[in-house]
Amino acid sequence: MRHLKMLFKLVYYSLLSLNFRPFRLKMALSNVEFKPYYQPIMCTKTGCVLGYEVLARWISNNDVILPDRFIHYIEKYGLLDALTSSLLEQAYEELGALSKQQWLSVNISPSMLESDFIYQYFKSKKFKYAERIKLEITERIPISDFTVINEQITALSKEGFEFSIDDFGEGYCDISYISKLNVNTIKLDKSLVLDICLNVKKQRILKAILALSKQLNLQVIGEGVEDKETAMLLTNIGVSMQQGFFYGKPSHNLLITENMNYQRC
Ligand code: C2E
Ligand code: CA
Ligand code: CA
Ligand code: CA
DSSP, X not given: OHHHHHXXXXXXXXXXXXXXXXXHHXXXXXXXXEEEEEEEEEETTTTEEEEEEEEEEEEETTEEEOHHHHXXXXXXTTOHHHHHHHHHHHHHHHHTTSOTTOEEEEEEOHHHHHTXXXXXXXXXXXXXXXXXXXXXXXXXXXOOOHHHHHHHHXXXXXXXXXXXXXXXXXXXXXXXXXXXXXXXXXEEOHHHHTTGGGOHHHHHHHHHHHHHHHHTTOEEEEEOOOSHHHHHHHHHHTOOEEESTTTOOOBSSTTOOSOOOSBOO
């Protein structure tokens, strides 16, 4: 019985890894199997939705596959540009439905700025809705050349796009990035937020980050807000832009979210 179970597992995992071969990923891209899901970003002062983060989901045979399972392979096989443009094409259709002040946050990697891909993509759209798109610079490897990236950020900012540093306080995203990248927002990593009510040290770290952000005129978004206590603590120390399961899980439809601890306004 034990051997049978092991054999079953082996077959299951080898079938699963087949899914992540380049030809399968390319096929999934051309079949538009990667879908944008939307998670609300809230203002706790007004109770309104400020915007939504676009998060990739792979819909494969009715299974919803999360990015942590496929994004590594997408990057490895050089398909990140294709994934991002597929998501953007679909998300563009939603942009018109947003109210004027709302935005969509899109995850991009620094390499997409370095290669000019992002600029050329939006240029092909005549920079339409630029003021409604924020680009979250998501980092998985350290940035080597800040000059080129900042030139791209400056060019896109002139068209109306805004930029944030994602996952601030985690991994390679250290404090020096604030001084090196021309962004106007930082997004606190959820590892800083998740157990903050129980962790006085994290509260102090967060307060120091907030003081620094104020000095540098940076806006701060708190991510990973799962309960009311965290929402209140963050609001009280000055983080009123918040995102997390407490307000809504990522949803395939902008107007439908599982939790509804907010109004659309
Ligand atoms: P991220 O950009 O930091 O996105 C936030 C992640 O936190 C999302 O995971 C979201 O579902 C999750 N999250 C939101 N609220 C909560 C909460 O209250 N508690 C907890 N525990 N988690 C929460 P998801 O969608 O699985 O995405 C994981 C990562 O994959 C993203 O992290 C991002 O780095 C990457 N990713 C997703 N979509 C894209 C994409 O289109 N392009 C690129 N380059 N990366 C993407
Ligand atoms: Ca993000
Ligand atoms: Ca993050
Ligand atoms: Ca992340």
